[in-house]
Amino acid sequence: MARRLMEGSEAIAAAAITAGCRFFAGYPMTPFTELLENFARQLPPVDGVCINAESELEAVGMAWGAVATGARAATGSTGQGLSLMQESLSEITRAELPLVVFNMARGQGDYFQATRGGGHGDYRHIVLAPVDLAEAVQLTQWAFHLAERWRNPVLIYGDYLLAHTSEAVDVTPIDFGELPVKTWAVDGTLGGSGSSRNVNPLGFEKGKRGIDPEAFWNRLAAKHEQIACEESRFEAEACDDADVVVVAFGTPARFARHVVREMCAEGLRVGHFRPITLWPFPAAALAKIAQRTKRIAVFEQNAGQMIDDVRLAVLAAAEVVPIGGISTDSSGFGVGPMLDVERIRGRVEAVMEIR
């Protein structure tokens, strides 16, 4: 497929369907609504199903049932709707189901929700934060692969800008390699065999009396540890001899990266680091960079959330300075005046003490 001008929501839905997604359920909420509209439009022609769920609670439940049958399935909302889904998302993780979840967030205040989870118990979701639409198209496809590889939910952290900006993108299928056969998938065929399936978040197994929660939870914790070791992704530019490294994620990172590139072109010693996976956070890579730099400037559009992960990664190797903050439009959708290259440049220069 050639590059075509598409709105973010349209391209992301197309990428999901290209990756084999055949089920979606959602409930309208700005700025997620257009993603639901696009799945409703794009799924039926490929014999997929999009249900206009009566609530977010039901949307995530429907997606849970669909993904348990082995289908590639997704749901989503904004952070507010995802708050409602947390109980199910936590259980779906324990049921080890490869669900993909979209958060078209209102700004970056859902970083904690995405990376810590608002649900009960010990669990982790893989979280991918695209910087622009081209990357969103790739990460959406990778999300379905990662989810199945690890049998774990993957969350895409988008926002108003990603969902609503039109860019020329190429939605072609990406081959991420072989995946294990889904022997766990419930298709109804094993009844009466003595070895029917039980996709169970509580740890019940067929034919076994009771559960062993400690062993079950330890096994999941070990899996999450392994994901943390293997799946972190990041983008780093000009970090080797930088005095200041600007850390940012998602679409605001596009503004920050532009500022850094501009300053680098002027010969200033500033670098850019962007976690692509918010969980697992690319802590080891950032720790290495921190050894060679004086200051880490954290640009995020919230009161300070990712900065916790930056501090945990950097420890005391470099000074960590917040240069972001709460900034939004009058509707609270997260398109604030802070997303402006001149303002961002001013904040970076202040950290570099060249102003």
Add this chain to the structure above:
Amino acid sequence: MVERNDEPLAHKVAGYKPDLLLSEDHHLCPGCGEPLAVRMLLDAISELDAAQKTIGVVGIGCYTTFSATMDVDIIQALHGRAPSVATGAKRMRPECLVFTLQGDGDMVNEGLQEVLHTAARGESVTCVLLNNGVFGETGGHMTSTTVIGQRTKNSLEGRDAGYHGYPILIGDLIARLEGTAYAARGSVHNAAGVAQVRRMLKRAFETQLRGAGFTFVEVLTMCPTGWFVPTADGPGYMDKVLGSVHVIGELKART
């Protein structure tokens, strides 16, 4: 012959193991009606020769452990959420017989909107309610189906309409929805009731497989532990106290 609440019959049923039950062993209290209802559910599946195309979605309650012993493919859901999970499974596997197994706390308290929306959508699944009028797993607490005057651990003097409100007659509510093709309420308080429950389940499943719409079977099940009544008095108490409000019979059968 009218059955009485006699011990020998109870023993006969207790010792009966359907083909689709991996073990007759369970941890539920003596006199519990849930194992009976589950056996009839599995028998209905066998009678329709549907074991190899069945997906069960189990809620959270005493009956949850049957996810390990019912020999059909199972998805374990959260408390209240089984109808949505069943919806997603059915849409991706339309050839399957999909049922939920839920208690009154699960379906009528926590997940009331789920079952109503699923019925209204005419979703081609069967929701099975085991209704004993209490949260059995927590030890006998008031639910939305607890009848007026019924004593529970958090309505010790009996459910009072002025203080606790009225019970929801969920089967009747579901029967009124356009998307519902079949709705019935049975009871396992005696042998005739048990046999009727099996027929209702079979009819609901047949209706689902015909693609006629949403189907629902409510089964009144004994919980002597949660009701503070002697084990042997459970069936009689249920028939008199719950059965007079949640009245047994077919509530809707669209052909």
